[in-house]
Amino acid sequence: METNMVDRSQIEQYKREVEERAAQEIRQKLQEVNLILQGSGRREYGWARCFHVRAVCLQALNQKLAKMQAASQDRLEQIRASRHALLTSQLEHRIGDLERELDRIKNTQRDSIFQKESAQAEVEKYKDLYLEEVQQELDEKIAKELKRATAELEAGSAGASPTVFSDGSSKSIHVDQDPLCRAVQEYRDVLTKNYLI
Numbered sequence: 001m002e003t004n005m006v007d008r009s010q011i012e013q014y015k016r017e018v019e020e021r022a023a024q025e026i027r028q029k030l031q032e033v034n035l036i037l038q039g040s041g042r043r044e045y046g047w048a049r050c051f052h053v054r055a056v057c058l059q060a061l062n063q064k065l066a067k068m069q070a071a072s073q074d075r076l077e078q079i080r081a082s083r084h085a086l087l088t089s090q091l092e093h094r095i096g097d098l099e100r101e102l103d104r105i106k107n108t109q110r111d112s113i114f115q116k117e118s119a120q121a122e123v124e125k126y127k128d129l130y131l132e133e134v135q136q137e138l139d140e141k142i143a144k145e146l147k148r149a150t151a152e153l154e155a156g157s158a159g160a161s162p163t164v165f166s167d168g169s170s171k172s173i174h175v176d177q178d179p180l181c182r183a184v185q186e187y188r189d190v191l192t193k194n195y196l197i
Helices: 002-038 040-044 046-156 179-195
Strands: 161-164 170-173
Touching (some): 002 046
Antiparallel strands (some): 161 170
């Protein structure tokens, strides 16, 4: 908007300058004609000749004015075309800047999404590793506990004969088996059944 105002003010100033020059030249030529008419022109050429000279001068001035106006109009068109080309160039440059900025933002967003997905994958990987480690520790503890319970059971029921049942559990049949021995045996059976150890 501001550039249009500057462009119009330049054009208006240029038009005024051309019109002032043309008017000045016309006044000057008319003064020359009037001097000729007032002075020696009346005596030497006569009135008809003076009017003819005046008409020729006015015609020449009109032609010159028309040429000046045409040149002025051409110059105004050149100024407008130049201004339009400059504005078009500036707009194209601005559009290019905005497109590059948009591409940069898209790339940054893609990189951010990729980093987030990579971080999530890494978290899942470490989570799985941790769960494996915990499971392994639990398995080791259960195996140790089972061995300990088995050793205690074997030590506690040294004379009893184990009987294997259809569900895979084994129980020692001992008439005098105390409640602690029964609990250990049941615990061992549960561990054997659940963990197939």
